[in-house]
Amino acid sequence: xxxxxxxxxVSIRVTFIALSCVILGIVLQxxxxxxxxxxxxxxxxxxxxxxxxxxxxxxxxxxxDKFFSSVQDxxxxxxxxxxxxxxxxxxxxxxxxxxxTIIQNARIETERTSRFLQSVxxxxxxxxxSFDMNGRVKIYNRAAxxxxxxxxxxxxxxxxxxxxxxxxxxxxxxxxxxxxxxxxIDNTLQSVLIKAAELTFxxxxxxLITFQDITSELEKKELDSWQKIIxxxxxxxxxxxxxxxxxxxxxxxxxxxxxxxxxxxPVEINQQxxxxxxxxxxxxxxTGKGLLDFVDKYRSLTFLPKPDPGRFTIDSxxxxxxxxxxxxxxxxxxxxxxxxxxxxxxEADYSQIEQVLINLIKNAEEALSGxxxxxxxxxxxxxxxxxxxxxxxxxxxxxxxxIEDIFVPFYTTKxxxxxxxxxxxxxxxxxxxxxxxVNSAPNKGxxxxxxx
Numbered sequence: 313x314x315x316x317x318x319x320x321x322v323s324i325r326v327t328f329i330a331l332s333c334v335i336l337g338i339v340l341q342x343x344x345x346x347x348x349x350x351x352x353x354x355x356x357x358x359x360x361x362x363x364x365x366x367x368x369x370x371x372x373x374x375x376x377d378k379f380f381s382s383v384q385d386x387x388x389x390x391x392x393x394x395x396x397x398x399x400x401x402x403x404x405x406x407x408x409x410x411x412x413t414i415i416q417n418a419r420i421e422t423e424r425t426s427r428f429l430q431s432v433x434x435x436x437x438x439x440x441x442s443f444d445m446n447g448r449v450k451i452y453n454r455a456a457x458x459x460x461x462x463x464x465x466x467x468x469x470x471x472x473x474x475x476x477x478x479x480x481x482x483x484x485x486x487x488x489x490x491x492x493x494x495x496x497i498d499n500t501l502q503s504v505l506i507k508a509a510e511l512t513f514x515x516x517x518x519x520l521i522t523f524q525d526i527t528s529e530l531e532k533k534e535l536d537s538w539q540k541i542i543x544x545x546x547x548x549x550x551x552x553x554x555x556x557x558x559x560x561x562x563x564x565x566x567x568x569x570x571x572x573x574x575x576x577x578p579v580e581i582n583q584q585x586x587x588x589x590x591x592x593x594x595x596x597x598x599t600g601k602g603l604l605d606f607v608d609k610y611r612s613l614t615f616l617p618k619p620d621p622g623r624f625t626i627d628s629x630x631x632x633x634x635x636x637x638x639x640x641x642x643x644x645x646x647x648x649x650x651x652x653x654x655x656x657x658x659e660a661d662y663s664q665i666e667q668v669l670i671n672l673i674k675n676a677e678e679a680l681s682g683x684x685x686x687x688x689x690x691x692x693x694x695x696x697x698x699x700x701x702x703x704x705x706x707x708x709x710x711x712x713x714x715i716e717d718i719f720v721p722f723y724t725t726k727x728x729x730x731x732x733x734x735x736x737x738x739x740x741x742x743x744x745x746x747x748x749x750v751n752s753a754p755n756k757g758x759x760x761x762x763x764x
Contacts, residue, residue: 325361332358439523441482443468444516451520458497459504459523481506482521488697492526502527541720555599559592616736619661619743626658626692626701627651633669633690641677645686652693658764660744665762668737668748672703672760675733679707679758701762710752718750 336354433440439456443449447468457463460478468482481491487510494503505526511518566585567576630649638647658665673688680686689704710718719738734748741748741762752758 325364329358329361332361437524439521441468441521441523442511442518444518450518456521456523459495482508485521487519497525503530549603553603556596559596563589563592616739616743619664619740621659621661623657623659624662625651626656626699627654629658629662629666629669630690630692633666633673637670637673637677644684645677645680645688647673647688647690649690650692656692656694656699658699660764661740664740665744668740668762669701669703671733671737676703676705676707676758679705679709681707683707699764701764702759704757704759706757709754709756709758710750711754715750715752719748 332354336358433451434454436453437455439459440451440453441449441456441460442451449468478493478495481493485491485506485508487508489508491506492503493506494501496502497504502525505524507522507524509520509522511520566589567581568574569576627649630651634647634649641647669690673690676688677686680688683706685706687704687706689702691700691702691704693700719734738748744764746762746764749761749763750758751761
């Protein structure tokens, strides 16, 4: 509407100027009659109309330039006069003032929202730090200041002088990676989990770092693990020492008088007592060997060698494991393998990962015992920037009440099981900075996942 009025106003002025020029042309043709004053009046009129037109256009341009400059400079306080004796300019100024008011209200609302979000971020227990690829810090909340011991910062590089080790971790951590870092906070050693993510905001790559104190959670897990191990150790030791104690008491009774506890005379020792004594001693020996074997297995867990990494393809690992196991697996169980893409490789200790796979294949075979159509699937693929290896079976599955304990050392539900296979596999994966997990349900099979 305003543009239409401006166009009409300018058009009228241009029309009058054009008419004045036409009249000027006619007057010039009759100068011989002495129309000099008329000529001067027309020229003056044309000049005045032209000046008024230029003035109106310049005033409009000046107001627009002032308006857009204020918008560009984020200055919404600029106001334009509402009374100019020109209805077009009055309405234009009213519109500009309205737009400035809208921008000002939007900026106030944005600032209010920003402060609210900053307040929320500051009250989050986890430390938050974000910076762009040029090192400019975007988010830096109160918890992050506590971890980094830097009050205010505009550049990420300024944090290096306070904590060089933590600065190096933050600089090198990759998106999706978790690092557990022990550090002193308020003179107390705490375990801080550091995570990284990468975001894109307004065509800028932003690195987001989170810090979370998990000391109490680790202590609870550690206590729970110790309690589980102690229960297993107590159970195993009691099972071994109880028969020894009982047999020792029985054998001792063979050589003591029932009345006064004095040793029996040699003549009272017959062949039956000797036979029972030898049988009892054999049992004590076997129980002692079992206890020694248990201790030796425990030592194998605590003295696991460090991985000797090398590059190998998962397809070759699968083929070797199948070759090693197929002669011991009954015909009723079929093993299949699939690797996608086919050239997936790992940087790991070949023998240790092979040991993990063989142990899981053995467990799958036992879960398929007595099943006519048993299937074991070995799979490898990429997911979430990680390499995954899965061992699936369609066996009896794992009951929900024991699935949390299957990785506890020496925990087993098998009659002749040692209970160290899965715990050893978990330790091997942890030494490779990986994880092992299980998904299972009774009578629906099990799936173990190795994540590298």
